[in-house]
Amino acid sequence: MFLSLRRRLAVSAPAGLIVLAGCANFSADGGFSVVERSAREHLGRDVRWARSEADHAALRERVAELLREPIDVDAAVQIALFNNPGLQAALEELGIAEAELVRAGRLPNPGISLARLRRGDELEWERGLHLDLAALLSLPMRRQIEERRFAQTQGSAATAVLALAADTRK
Template identity: 35%
Template sequence: MAFLKMTIAALPFALGACAATIPAGITTPGAGFGLVASKTQVATGKRSVWLQNASQAQQVARDVHAMTHRKTISADTAVQVALFNNRGLQASYAAIGLSAAEVWQQATPENPIVSVGLLGIGAPELGLFRALESVVAVNLLDAPTRKRRVAVAQADYQRAQMQAVVDTLSLAAQTRTAWIDAVAAFETVALLNEASKTADASSELAARLGQTGALNRAG
């Protein structure tokens, strides 16, 4: 019986040794997005937002309206609006949250349930011994694989963060390029319209001079 009591007392320590440490920041709201937001803001000077509720979405909508309503859209404004409204970016940011949840799940061991039964007349401890043996065996077998699973999940988590950074910077660059192309095309059209007006005015002047005979005399 004394050995039985010692075994029960040592059980929490044995099971606790099998637990993996949950990485810092995994369980915080918006886990992992802070890194993406800071890196992309340094590179672009613009804010990135991971929309996780209706309140955030409404605030972003108000911000976009304030930036664009009855205003000339600059390249900076176009980039900021694109970062706020792009659904592809939101999917990329959500992937960070999913990968963070996977890290947490892999790092958190299942809570063992010890069930004690009377397996045998005159030997009530037998059921407890078997239950303890089963619980400890399962946790000891799970511990080595858990460490590897956590490492894989953390690698996926970091990969999701870097992919979100790349996606954000790519969208910012593409938006700026598109804005420059649009402005260049607009200016080209304006120049062509001006040239067309000048040509039309010259033709009209030539026609009038021709009617008066002044053009022929000048020739």
């Protein structure tokens, strides 16, 4: 009886941990959709987050196209939204905040120890499995804190877009 319970725990505990570990994942857009929607609602303009060199090249090409045309206030705002490195840095903060959110939702790594002890002719093997219980118990609270931080970062990025547009219009 005791052995079968031990076997069941040995099989079900790791399976449960694997299922729980997969709960926190990255979103497809890194939280950028909130910023993008805000820019469209309030400005009627596009904002792009250049995450790769190809994205940067596409933005440079789009800025070059806009500069070939006569520039009015709306075109100047669009150029500023595409070409401002400070805004791109604010958008990069979204990626960092999302990474922190995902990390906060993941289970702490377990530790395994194995020791070989010898006393005279006697040989003893010591095995251990440990988990940071405090990190495990604080997981829901840490996840909630990081969700709030992520939402705050989204708001800050959206505010940066609107502030850049307002400054450009001046």
